Amino acid sequence: MEQSQPNVGLFIPCYVDQFYPQVGKATLEILEKLNCKVSYPLDQTCCGQPLANSGYERETKESCQQFLNSFLKFDYIVAPTGSCVHHIKERYSKILNAPELQPSLNSKIFELTEFLHDILKVELQGTFRHKIGYHASCHALRGLRLSKSSEVNTAPFDKVKSLFEKVEGLEWSQLQRSDECCGFGGTFSVKEEAISLSMGKDRLADHHEAGTEILTATDMSCLMHLKGLADKKQSTLPIMHLAEIINQIIS
Amino acid sequence: MSSRQEILEKIQQLRLDQTELPTIPEFKNPINTEEEFKASIEANKGEVISQEKLMSWISESGFQKILNFSQLINLNTTYARIDDAHELDQLQVAIIDGQFGVGENGAIWITNEQVPFRAIPFITEHLVIVLPKNEIVPTMHQAYIKTSSQSYSFGLFIAGPSKTADIEQSLVIGAHGAKSLRVVLV
Amino acid sequence: MSHSKASTDFLRNTEHAKWHDETLWMIREKRDLASQKVPEWENLRTLASSIKEHVLSNLDQLLLEFEANATKNGIQVHWAKDAQEHNQIVLDILKKQSCAQVVKSKSILTEECHLNPFLEKNGIEVIDTDLGERIVQFLHQPPSHIVLPAIHLKKRDISELFHQKLQTEKGNEDPYYLTQAARTHLREKFLKAKVAITGVNFGIAETGEFVVCTNEGNADMGVHLADVHIACMGIEKLIPRRNDLGVFLRLLARSATGQAITNYTSHFRGPEKGKQIHLILVDNGRTEQLGREKFRNSLKCIRCGACMNTCPIYRRSGGFSYQSTVPGPIGSILSPGLDLKKYSSLPFASTLCGSCTDVCPVKINIHEQLYEWRQEITKANPNHAEILSMKLASGIFKSPLAYRISGILMRKLIKNLPDSLIYNPWNVWGKGRKLPETPQESFRNWYLNHRNNEQ
Numbered sequence: 001m002e003q004s005q006p007n008v009g010l011f012i013p014c015y016v017d018q019f020y021p022q023v024g025k026a027t028l029e030i031l032e033k034l035n036c037k038v039s040y041p042l043d044q045t046c047c048g049q050p051l052a053n054s055g056y057e058r059e060t061k062e063s064c065q066q067f068l069n070s071f072l073k074f075d076y077i078v079a080p081t082g083s084c085v086h087h088i089k090e091r092y093s094k095i096l097n098a099p100e101l102q103p104s105l106n107s108k109i110f111e112l113t114e115f116l117h118d119i120l121k122v123e124l125q126g127t128f129r130h131k132i133g134y135h136a137s138c139h140a141l142r143g144l145r146l147s148k149s150s151e152v153n154t155a156p157f158d159k160v161k162s163l164f165e166k167v168e169g170l171e172w173s174q175l176q177r178s179d180e181c182c183g184f185g186g187t188f189s190v191k192e193e194a195i196s197l198s199m200g201k202d203r204l205a206d207h208h209e210a211g212t213e214i215l216t217a218t219d220m221s222c223l224m225h226l227k228g229l230a231d232k233k234q235s236t237l238p239i240m241h242l243a244e245i246i247n248q249i250i251s
Numbered sequence: 252m253s254s255r256q257e258i259l260e261k262i263q264q265l266r267l268d269q270t271e272l273p274t275i276p277e278f279k280n281p282i283n284t285e286e287e288f289k290a291s292i293e294a295n296k297g298e299v300i301s302q303e304k305l306m307s308w309i310s311e312s313g314f315q316k317i318l319n320f321s322q323l324i325n326l327n328t329t330y331a332r333i334d335d336a337h338e339l340d341q342l343q344v345a346i347i348d349g350q351f352g353v354g355e356n357g358a359i360w361i362t363n364e365q366v367p368f369r370a371i372p373f374i375t376e377h378l379v380i381v382l383p384k385n386e387i388v389p390t391m392h393q394a395y396i397k398t399s400s401q402s403y404s405f406g407l408f409i410a411g412p413s414k415t416a417d418i419e420q421s422l423v424i425g426a427h428g429a430k431s432l433r434v435v436l437v
Numbered sequence: 438m439s440h441s442k443a444s445t446d447f448l449r450n451t452e453h454a455k456w457h458d459e460t461l462w463m464i465r466e467k468r469d470l471a472s473q474k475v476p477e478w479e480n481l482r483t484l485a486s487s488i489k490e491h492v493l494s495n496l497d498q499l500l501l502e503f504e505a506n507a508t509k510n511g512i513q514v515h516w517a518k519d520a521q522e523h524n525q526i527v528l529d530i531l532k533k534q535s536c537a538q539v540v541k542s543k544s545i546l547t548e549e550c551h552l553n554p555f556l557e558k559n560g561i562e563v564i565d566t567d568l569g570e571r572i573v574q575f576l577h578q579p580p581s582h583i584v585l586p587a588i589h590l591k592k593r594d595i596s597e598l599f600h601q602k603l604q605t606e607k608g609n610e611d612p613y614y615l616t617q618a619a620r621t622h623l624r625e626k627f628l629k630a631k632v633a634i635t636g637v638n639f640g641i642a643e644t645g646e647f648v649v650c651t652n653e654g655n656a657d658m659g660v661h662l663a664d665v666h667i668a669c670m671g672i673e674k675l676i677p678r679r680n681d682l683g684v685f686l687r688l689l690a691r692s693a694t695g696q697a698i699t700n701y702t703s704h705f706r707g708p709e710k711g712k713q714i715h716l717i718l719v720d721n722g723r724t725e726q727l728g729r730e731k732f733r734n735s736l737k738c739i740r741c742g743a744c745m746n747t748c749p750i751y752r753r754s755g756g757f758s759y760q761s762t763v764p765g766p767i768g769s770i771l772s773p774g775l776d777l778k779k780y781s782s783l784p785f786a787s788t789l790c791g792s793c794t795d796v797c798p799v800k801i802n803i804h805e806q807l808y809e810w811r812q813e814i815t816k817a818n819p820n821h822a823e824i825l826s827m828k829l830a831s832g833i834f835k836s837p838l839a840y841r842i843s844g845i846l847m848r849k850l851i852k853n854l855p856d857s858l859i860y861n862p863w864n865v866w867g868k869g870r871k872l873p874e875t876p877q878e879s880f881r882n883w884y885l886n887h888r889n890n891e892q
Contacts, residue, residue, distance in 0.1 A: 017880045019873040024880030028888070040884050053789065053808065055815035142791035150469065151747065151795035153478040177462070181749050185788025190865040192786060194445040197869040198454070198753050199788075228870030254720075255516035258672065261724040262497040272491040273484055275680055278477050291697060336662055337628055355475075355687075356697030369709055370661035373654045373701075391698075392683040399679065404510070406646075406704035413654040414700060417569035417585065419592045420460055421612035426568055427620060427627070428654025428701070 006119070008036045009074035011067075011109075013084045013220070014046040020220050026247035027080040027112055033250055034120055041070040048095075049087040053186050057095055064092050068101070076119065077109040080243045082140025082218040085111045090143065111218055112243055114146055117159040126249040129169030133212030134161065135203065135226070136179040137219035146218065150179050160218065160242065167249055173210035180206075184225035200229045204237065215239045277392055284354035284387040285436070291357030295411030296424050297432035305379060305435050314343040314377075320366060321346045323381040323437050336370035345375035349409075349434070351386035353394050358410040359434065360394060362403035369405050373413070378429035380409065384436040440786040444754035453591070458752040460588065465746040467695025468796070474697075475687065484684050486800035489737035492675050493727060499642040499675050500718065506645025507716060510707040515717045520550035523719045527552060527634065527667055528559055530715055534665055536561070536632045540623075542649070542656035543567040544636025545583050545740055546669045546719060549762045552634075563634075564626045566655040568619050575602050581756030583763060584693050584742035589755050623655070633659030637670035637716070638739070639685060643678045646706035647716065650689065650699040657703055666714045668705070672723050673736040685739060688798035692741040726774045731809045735770045737799040744793035744803055750786050759783060766793035770806040777817050784810035 008031055012024040031038045047067060048060030067088065071077045079085050089109050093101040116122040140146045147158035164170050183189065183199025204226060207215055215237055217223050223239045230237040252260075289299045300308070302324060309317065309326070317328040326346065333339060347366055349359035359380050363369060372378055388394050398406070413428030424430060448454050472478045492499060504514045517523035531539060539556070541547065541563055553563045553574075565574045569586035573579065575598055580586030587595070596610040605618045635656045639648040647668060649656045660666040676685065690696040708714045727733055745751045745765035756764040761772040761780055769783035784807045793803040866872065
């Protein structure tokens with residue numbers, strides 16, 4: 001076992017590092033509990049997505065290179081985010097005009113639950129007695145294809161939820177709109193503030209009607225937006241990143 | 252330079268690499284085409300009725316202005332033959348033959364062979380299409396294979412009566428064309 | 438007006454905005470059900486996309502083939518390099534027929550070319566015959582959706598409008614009653630019209646025929662009663678083979694409204710005896726778009742409108758907020774190609790959620806093109822303030838040290854300032870949302886204290 005211990009580089013998105021350190025901790029602890037050798041490169045910065053999505057992809061070449069310098073040496077790069085992982089996986093080789101990078105990006109970088117499902121092939125055992133509202137973050141859903149989107153007519157699959165199949169007491173909320181966007185969208189949330197708020201409120205209402213006790217997602221950015229809206233309305237909606245739930249189950 | 256030449260040259264100057272044109276599989280689905288067809292017509296707000304029911308509907312309705320172009324059913328109609336489609340504005344019932352139907356969507360193929368004027372299936376208040384029940388294909392793919400050697404000048408798939416939902420998405424049957432479609436399978 | 442300002446206005450009427458969102462979502466759900474009934478749905482999307490890929494890669498040859506076959510069938514083919522030439526060709530045909538009133542069925546191309554105002558300026562009355570289009574025409578509005586032109590209106594608006602224009606009973610909002618009033622009004626126009634204009638859904642190179650799809654039957658009522666049919670077709674509407682129609686017609690109506698097929702699908706191969714068909718092939722910026730590698734496949738669009746119905750932004754901002762002929766996600770990748778400055782806010786009116794791409798029956802990578810247009814727009818329309826802040830951010834992110842310092846500053850700043858003073862863009866954030874609570878230490882600091890020294 002010791003010999004096959006995967007050597008994992010932990011990538012913690014900038015806003016998670018600053019605002020949600022507990023999500024970083026949970027991710028680290030999960031990977032350690034699952035027998036990975038985990039390192040957090042101290043010279044990591046931001047993946048560059050906020051700039052790129054704002055139309056300044058060309059300004060991110062150096063931060064892309066910085067990321068690769070920090071991480072390419074690992075067997076795997078794992079992060080508690082679908083969005084940043086999608087950006088790195090889908091766009092870095094184009095931004096750096098280096099198609100030769102693509103195979104290593106494809107085989108190395110994973111969103112946390114995707115890594116647990118595809119590489120570690122984990123089946124979580126334990127108890128979590130709550131009705132969970134799962135918000136399917138768009139970049140994890142339609143970008144990384146962690147589950148089948150509602151638009152596409154292929155055989156259903158859900159890598160995230162399948163991890164929890166054996167977990168006792170856990171129930172998923174049945175939503176009216178199973179995978180509508182929360183309206184965060186990075187700078188969209190401030191550029192198109194009115195629509196962003198309207199979309200977020202509609203997601204919250206859907207979860208409220210479905211009886212969601214805890215709202216979760218692969219991405220803290222969606223949860224930050226939804227939680228911010230809920231708090232403003234003084235409605236209590238506990239949020240937990242998937243990493244926090246998983247870490248609690250396997251403790 | 253003509254615009255034709257200008258447009259064509261603009262395209263040619265791009266020197267795009269020609270991509271392959273895919274072959275279309277037949278997609279033969281194991282479905283009961285007649286049942287599927289009936290369900291499709293009903294979903295399109297048409298009706299599939301028997302010949303007897305057609306006859307009783309016509310006699311009970313008291314329609315005066317009826318034109319029968321069908322070769323498949325006998326019904327003498329007294330409405331004068333016309334030489335201009337505009338004269339059909341008051342036409343109450345047109346009966347025409349369909350060549351074949353499509354199970355998946357209820358579409359019925361008609362060409363200029365079936366009608367002396369193209370306007371007939373549209374301008375009539377009620378439309379009746381007579382269709383041989385063994386002439387139903389499963390999908391649009393078979394429909395186009397079946398008609399590939401036809402040399403019509405006008406071809407039409409009719410799948411239901413004229414309809415609209417442009418007022419608050421409320422479905423209304425009878426927009427500009429026929430207010431009803433009855434299909435008689437023979 | 439930017440998209441964000443227009444959408445803010447739209448959302449002020451919360452009740453109407455909710456209705457708009459829910460109605461279009463209902464159509465998206467109908468589309469889901471209809472598409473799920475076709476086991477080979479995903480195969481059809483792939484096929485349709487590859488067929489259109491071939492068309493775009495071989496457009497000149499297919500246009501010539503189409504022209505030759507259509508001409509052989511007795512269709513008179515015209516070529517227009519831009520909107521102005523298209524409109525002039527239409528006017529010349531109308532003048533030759535001494536026609537002062539023309540009926541027209543739905544054609545997004547004629548909207549794009551602004552044909553109606555042009556003809557009206559030249560003394561010709563244009564009567565839009567699609568019910569939704571007639572309604573918006575009465576109101577001097579453009580359509581707000583390419584398939585559902587009057588989706589922004591409620592029946593009480595239409596009832597009031599028809600009371601004024603068609604003398605219907607005041608207050609009668611029954612859709613059947615209102616539709617019958619329009620039927621009577623338009624029947625008279627159909628019977629009088631000498632010339633009818635339609636759009637084209639598909640042109641088939643192999644046979645030279647073209648296909649027009651409607652549910653109301655208005656296109657057919659127009660052209661079969663008129664002496665002259667003018668069909669306006671964008672050059673990208675071509676498909677190579679007649680059999681390809683099987684693929685596209687199975688996708689089109691299911692994607693558009695959730696119907697298995699439109700109730701009328703008319704195939705025009707030649708004119709009726711003693712009549713004429715004119716077909717105008719229009720470029721109007723399409724060859725430029727064809728030359729833009731990243732945006733080329735936007736020309737695959739078959740105008741089903743599914744991307745509008747699924748788009749959470751379109752549903753909550755309405756078609757007019759885009760201020761372009763084709764609104765919604767597909768409009769936001771087509772319109773910047775026509776006028777980059779005018780439509781510069783459209784590619785930003787998206788969260789890049791990707792629903793449009795997954796719903797698209799011809800698999801246009803719409804959300805990726807929105808991303809690519811953003812890159813073009815920031816190059817072409819330099820917004821200095823934004824560049825400065827982006828450069829600043831880029832300077833921060835590429836230097837780990839600077840990044841760390843700025844992170845510490847950010848946390849301190851947010852912690853110590855009242856919400857109202859927090860700097861942009863967080864102050865916009867803060868109007869409708871609370872900021873996250875700031876933790877005692879970043880993950881990095883925690884890691885340094887708890888893990889790093891173990892190594």
